[in-house]
Amino acid sequence: MLNVGVFFGGRSCEHEVSVITGLQIIENMDKEKFNPIPIYLSKDGRYYCGDILKDFRTFKEGRYNEATEIFLIPQNGDRFLYAVKLVGGIFSKSHTENYIYARIDAIFPALHGTFGEDGAIQGLFELMDIPYAGCGVAAGAVGMDKVLMKEVFKANDIPMMDYIYFYRDELKNLQNILKKCEALGYPLIIKPANLGSSIGISKAKDTLELTKALELAATYDRKIIVEKCLEDFREINVAVLGKDNDLEVSACEEPITAEEILTYEDKYVGDSKTKMASQKNQKKKLPADLTEEIRNKICELGKKSFKALDGAGVARIDFLLKDKDVYVNEINTLPGSISFYLFEASGLSFKDLITKLIEIALKRYEEKQKNIYSYDSNLFNQTSYGAKLK
Numbered sequence: 472m473l474n475v476g477v478f479f480g481g482r483s484c485e486h487e488v489s490v491i492t493g494l495q496i497i498e499n500m501d502k503e504k505f506n507p508i509p510i511y512l513s514k515d516g517r518y519y520c521g522d523i524l525k526d527f528r529t530f531k532e533g534r535y536n537e538a539t540e541i542f543l544i545p546q547n548g549d550r551f552l553y554a555v556k557l558v559g560g561i562f563s564k565s566h567t568e569n570y571i572y573a574r575i576d577a578i579f580p581a582l583h584g585t586f587g588e589d590g591a592i593q594g595l596f597e598l599m600d601i602p603y604a605g606c607g608v609a610a611g612a613v614g615m616d617k618v619l620m621k622e623v624f625k626a627n628d629i630p631m632m633d634y635i636y637f638y639r640d641e642l643k644n645l646q647n648i649l650k651k652c653e654a655l656g657y658p659l660i661i662k663p664a665n666l667g668s669s670i671g672i673s674k675a676k677d678t679l680e681l682t683k684a685l686e687l688a689a690t691y692d693r694k695i696i697v698e699k700c701l702e703d704f705r706e707i708n709v710a711v712l713g714k715d716n717d718l719e720v721s722a723c724e725e726p727i728t729a730e731e732i733l734t735y736e737d738k739y740v741g742d743s744k745t746k747m748a749s750q751k752n753q754k755k756k757l758p759a760d761l762t763e764e765i766r767n768k769i770c771e772l773g774k775k776s777f778k779a780l781d782g783a784g785v786a787r788i789d790f791l792l793k794d795k796d797v798y799v800n801e802i803n804t805l806p807g808s809i810s811f812y813l814f815e816a817s818g819l820s821f822k823d824l825i826t827k828l829i830e831i832a833l834k835r836y837e838e839k840q841k842n843i844y845s846y847d848s849n850l851f852n853q854t855s856y857g858a859k860l861k
């Protein structure tokens with residue numbers, strides 16, 4: 472039985488969504504194959520472990536700190552979760568001692584947004600040398616930054632809406648920035664480069680709206696992207712599962728919104744009683760009503776985008792569709808992309824999707840072991856001891 476550490480919570484705006492995702496993954500993991508171990512990251516960045524973290528009420532009632540606080544060591548091959556205990560008593564001086572709380576064999580990160588989806592925590596997993604589900608450091612980081620993502624897609628001839636980007640300090644010269652943005656032609660859509668869930672995004676039809684939108688985006692990020700805004704379009708999403716050239720695509724969905732821009736509320740709040748599934752509450756057409764030709768185009772572009780980013784595990788690629796023109800809007804890596812309903816619609820259960828993601832993680836890890844990490848350069852023998860470094 473494989474112990475799978477499920478990381479959730481975290482220091483991002485999407486903390487609550489992540490708790491829900493984490494608990495769903497624990498609940499749906501195949502218990503005949505895996506033993507899920509909940510690892511909760513509090514908003515202040517501390518790690519906790521324990522069975523009470525499998526219960527949603529623990530979070531509703533704010534009792535997570537009744538679980539055991541643990542820590543991990545970014546040391547090659549260290550797969551332990553450590554905790555600290557107080558040793559000694561009234562007559563002897565007390566001191567603290569570390570002890571092994573649990574061992575994990577693989578990791579399933581369910582951390583949305585900053586420090587989780589962006590490759591940051593994946594860096595810790597790499598240093599620990601442990602298999603983990605989803606994208607690696609670079610794919611996570613690039614996928615999170617809308618500018619870097621688009622630059623990678625552009626280099627791979629993936630169709631997108633025209634865009635420009637700049638840093639917040641360039642807004643000091645507002646006239647110059649306005650001119651550059653307006654050269655794209657109204658309407659425009661203004662986004663902070665590194666957020667998700669539509670936070671800080673607005674549409675502008677004139678200079679006044681653009682100025683306001685730039686100010687808003689600049690409160691969220693030091694990097695801002697301005698895109699030409701498509702009108703009267705449809706949104707189509709598809710998820711891609713696998714790694715390298717071994718990829719499968721899910722059913723296509725068409726999310727429906729009353730607003731021009733899909734909002735945080737559309738995505739997460741909805742009117743359903745459960746509110747348990749991230750994105751589950753959003754109104755959608757599944758499968759989307761598409762011609763064979765468009766569906767094929769979307770599936771091919773989905774795979775191409777996944778490969779361009781060096782994706783692994785699962786990623787959801789969101790498209791803007793107008794007549795026969797297909798544009799990639801963005802890629803969402805794990806867990807933003809978990810989109811189990813997309814795979815359910817193409818015959819793969821959530822349970823089997825989780826199993827597949829862990830299997831892909833193990834395979835990726837195994838393949839990485841084939842890399843040579845040392846190169847015997849004989850440099851020390853060629854350098855005389857005591858030679859001064861300049």
Ligand SMILES: Nc1ncnc2c1ncn2[C@@H]1O[C@H](COP(=O)(O)OP(=O)(O)O)[C@@H](O)[C@H]1O
Nearest residue numbers: 632660666667668669670698699700701732733
């Ligand atoms: N270029 C565009 N033209 C028209 N609508 C867009 C464009 N880019 C984004 N949108 C709308 O805004 C929403 C949020 O933008 P997106 O880039 O997906 O940000 P997020 O990472 O917050 O989901 C999209 O789902 C879509 O409805």
Ligand SMILES: [Mg+2]
Nearest residue numbers: 668669789801
């Ligand atoms: Mg989006």
